[in-house]
Amino acid sequence: MATVDIDLPHVKDHDHDPHHHGPAKGIGRWLFTTNHKDIGSMYLIFSLCMFLIGGLMALIIRAELFQPGLQLVEPEFFNQMTTMHGLIMVFGAVMPAFVGLANWMIPMMIGAPDMALPRMNNWSFWILPFAFLILLSSLFMEGGAPNFGWTFYAPLSTTYGPPSTTYFIFGVHIMGISSIMGAINIIATILNLRAPGMTLMKMPLFVWTWLITAFLLIAVMPVLAGVVTMMLMDIHFGTSFFNAAGGGDPVLFQHIFWFFGHPEVYIMILPAFGIISEIIPTFARKRLFGYPSMVYAVASIALLSFIVWAHHMFTVGMPLVGEVFFMFATMLIAVPTGVKVFNWVATMFRGSMTFETPMLFALAFVVLFTIGGFSGLMLAIAPVDFQYHDTYFVVAHFHYVLVPGAVFGIMAGVYYWLPKWTGHVLNESLGKFHFWMSFVGVNITFFPMHFVGLAGMPRRIPDYALQFADFNSIASVGAFIFGLSQLIFVYNIIHNARVGEKATAQVWDGAHGLEWTVPSPAPYHTFSTPPKVD
Amino acid sequence: MTKAMMALGLSLASSSALADWQVNLNQGVTEISRDIFDLHMLIFWICVVIGVGVFGVMFYSIFMHRKSKGAQAAHFHENTTVEVVWTVIPFVILIGMAIPATGTLMDMYDTSEADVDIQITGYQWKWRYQYLDEEIDFFSNLSTPREEIYNEAGKNPNYLLEVDNPLVIPAGKKVRFLITANDVIHSWWVPHFAVKKDAIPGFINESWVRVDEPGVYRGQCTELCGKDHGFMPVVVEVKPQAEYDAWVAAQRAKKAALAEAASQSYSVDELIAMGEGVLSTGHAPPVMR
Structure with a gap:
């Protein structure tokens, strides 16, 4: 066990080590901090900013699509918006939010004093704002921002890409380095800093899901780095990896991209599974049903995620045997995913439930993520995918798993743990108001997209045929409801986190786990002496 | 300005007059498009049945097993039989789904003997x-x-x-x-x-x-x-x-x-x-x- 008891009385008598007295003062605290709580907060605030910027771009898209015809933006700019919206939400909002939650919670959940590699922790956060400054600055460059979709398929992104593509590649490299360092840190922390008695199969599920996610990150972020480097070579150094005229293969790009991209999908959902698995038992006042099978389900989803990538490519002209393999492998994922949903429902069954804001978000997660899972199962059926592929049905599917899936999971986690972070209880009525507005908004936005997709509307188009008009108007109205209701969230966490009622240590009466044994707000340093877990 | 307003009115009028509320795939006009439509409906109804079952139990618990109704939490947290059953059943359903899908796929890939x-x-x-x-x-x-x-x-x-x-x-x-x-x-x-x-x-x-x-x-x-x-x-x-x-x-x-x-x-x-x-x-x- 690497944990060493350094919290000796005589150390406290000296002033030269400010870390034992709380945070440093001023901006230096944030620039030079190695404290997991500070770094967690910075990740979360950064993620919230990106969520709002990416959301603004989504609203520009939905405003343009409110009715047929080109009203507000030109197709060039529309494509930049779809691209940047996707990149910012995936790499700027969802992933850093989970890393922020991991920073805050993993040490407190396993009884560790901090992350295992605190200086690297600081660096992995601080390069992130620069990656996104580079990416966002491309909006103001000649030729505009990247406009080839967040999947940046070659040769549209290489031979035919705007000059800013090089900046985009540099940005992706920095994000990748940040993610890999974050993942190394999380694995090192979980494997080395658990309190005595905290065996692997006693770890909270949030810790388990993050351990597995971190391995996924280490496995696939280098692949992403590789594919963007090959793009860089094609653009500037005369190679032809993806250029058919030079003997390359544009489809090779897609294979490499999705070998990264599919595990990436699970990187964005597994930690949410963990959060939901913490929240439902708390508010059902009943132990999580089937803990071991939950762990095995997450692990098998992670393993399967490496052999399903080409289900994103059913229409590229793969050989028949490839289609069949990827169809079967993809359908297999439904089994462990189903186990998770069944276990959550079995946890609620014969519980003693209450419905505070975190629980509302968790319940909505279970229902709406499952709907996204159903459409995912439909998309897995290769012959039918020829009709769904690259239509709004796909847009509906992945927004159902990412917005009421990943994003609701993050929000549930924030509502659940924020009292522990700030020491103040959030305003319940405001939280519930935020929940219901988001719930209604999200469904009005994304449910009609199933319909227009099935009716034949392709994705990533700035203008559409008349038969798609009505559902598009409805979706746009929903998007503005959802977007504006996030201001309630911002207000609630900023305002009430300061002035709300004082929180107790346990905060929620059904909550169990080490994080609820420390006072609220959690002291700047927790578990300097490892707790004993039995 | 007036011209723009007129154009807006015109486009609104024409879009509402011509738009429809289609919510499903087209059956299409070929044998394969109809096969695909049938597969689509089959998997859709499988999802609906599973969804009704899962959400049914979930909402039953939400309404019946709430603290405000005095529900006391039970203490069970695992049941191997149940867990095996709900792992195996989806697996069997999926196999049943994949077989006809493979057949359709083979038809789609048969580009031989074209006129x-x-x-x-x-x-x-x-x-x-x-x-x-x-x-x-x-x-x-x-x-x-x-x-x-x-x-x-x-x-x-x-x-x-x-x-x-x-x-x-x-x-x-x-x-x-x-x-x-x-x-x-x-x-x-x-x-x-x-x-x-x-x-x-x-x-x-x-x-x-x-x-x-x-x-x-x-x-x-x-x-x-x-x-x-x-x-x-x-x-x-x-x-x-x-x-x-x-x-x-x-x-x-x-x-x-x-x-x-x-x-x-x-x-x-x-x-x-x-x-x-x-x-x-x-x-x-x-x-x-």
């Missing part, structure tokens, strides 16, 4: 159709006027789904498509045929269709291909064999006339007159500025 071969090439942002046996070769551009796109005129019913030269194929014949691209990746899709195949530069993909019902079928490019990705529709006219033959003959005659005209010499005035004709037919893509 007509047509090469389809995607360009930024138009389609080129080459009939390999007939020496017919033409481009197909969006024909929606830019006034309609910029809301300066009312939108016609086929807004964005109309082209100058549609692809023409014979009814009841197996038509094989050889699909490729000249610049970036495009994807050629006609929903009623359930044919969607990526057009990839340097590679040739195959697909096929046999349509018994003559008519006009419309689709779009479905792979983001740059600025005017939303403005390169696919229109296919399926004609009875006799009409198709007549069309082929007419295309050949047109080609012969062109070849004839190309070998003539013209005066400057004649050339100017012909040039005006080309410009006013609007062969420049309408959205380009």
Whole structure:
């Protein structure tokens, strides 16, 4: 066990080590901090900013699509918006939010004093704002921002890409380095800093899901780095990896991209599974049903995620045997995913439930993520995918798993743990108001997209045929409801986190786990002496 | 300002009059499109049944097992039998689903013994159709006027789904498509045929269709291909064999006339007159500025 008891009385008598007295003062605290709580907060605030910027771009898209015809933006700019919206939400909002939650919670959940590699922790956060400054600055460059979709398929992104593509590649490299360092840190922390008695199969599920996610990150972020480097070579150094005229293969790009991209999908959902698995038992006042099978389900989803990538490519002209393999492998994922949903429902069954804001978000997660899972199962059926592929049905599917899936999971986690972070209880009525507005908004936005997709509307188009008009108007109205209701969230966490009622240590009466044994707000340093877990 | 308001009113009126509330896939007009539709409905109903079961239990718990009703939490937290059952049952359902799906897939991949071969090439942002046996070769551009796109005129019913030269194929014949691209990746899709195949530069993909019902079928490019990705529709006219033959003959005659005209010499005035004709037919893509 690497944990060493350094919290000796005589150390406290000296002033030269400010870390034992709380945070440093001023901006230096944030620039030079190695404290997991500070770094967690910075990740979360950064993620919230990106969520709002990416959301603004989504609203520009939905405003343009409110009715047929080109009203507000030109197709060039529309494509930049779809691209940047996707990149910012995936790499700027969802992933850093989970890393922020991991920073805050993993040490407190396993009884560790901090992350295992605190200086690297600081660096992995601080390069992130620069990656996104580079990416966002491309909006103001000649030729505009990247406009080839967040999947940046070659040769549209290489031979035919705007000059800013090089900046985009540099940005992706920095994000990748940040993610890999974050993942190394999380694995090192979980494997080395658990309190005595905290065996692997006693770890909270949030810790388990993050351990597995971190391995996924280490496995696939280098692949992403590789594919963007090959793009860089094609653009500037005369190679032809993806250029058919030079003997390359544009489809090779897609294979490499999705070998990264599919595990990436699970990187964005597994930690949410963990959060939901913490929240439902708390508010059902009943132990999580089937803990071991939950762990095995997450692990098998992670393993399967490496052999399903080409289900994103059913229409590229793969050989028949490839289609069949990827169809079967993809359908297999439904089994462990189903186990998770069944276990959550079995946890609620014969519980003693209450419905505070975190629980509302968790319940909505279970229902709406499952709907996204159903459409995912439909998309897995290769012959039918020829009709769904690259239509709004796909847009509906992945927004159902990412917005009421990943994003609701993050929000549930924030509502659940924020009292522990700030020491103040959030305003319940405001939280519930935020929940219901988001719930209604999200469904009005994304449910009609199933319909227009099935009716034949392709994705990533700035203008559409008349038969798609009505559902598009409805979706746009929903998007503005959802977007504006996030201001309630911002207000609630900023305002009430300061002035709300004082929180107790346990905060929620059904909550169990080490994080609820420390006072609220959690002291700047927790578990300097490892707790004993039995 | 008034003009803009009028255009807005016009577009609103036309869109609400013509829009519909279609919520499902089209059954389509080919055997394969109908097979796909059936698979789609099958998997949909499987999802509905599972969903009703899972959400049923969940909402039952939400209403019955709540603290405000005095519910006491039970203490069970595992049950091996139940867990094995709900792992095995989905697995069996999925196998049952995958078998017919594989059959349909095999039919879709059987491009042998075609009666007509047509090469389809995607360009930024138009389609080129080459009939390999007939020496017919033409481009197909969006024909929606830019006034309609910029809301300066009312939108016609086929807004964005109309082209100058549609692809023409014979009814009841197996038509094989050889699909490729000249610049970036495009994807050629006609929903009623359930044919969607990526057009990839340097590679040739195959697909096929046999349509018994003559008519006009419309689709779009479905792979983001740059600025005017939303403005390169696919229109296919399926004609009875006799009409198709007549069309082929007419295309050949047109080609012969062109070849004839190309070998003539013209005066400057004649050339100017012909040039005006080309410009006013609007062969420049309408959205380009």
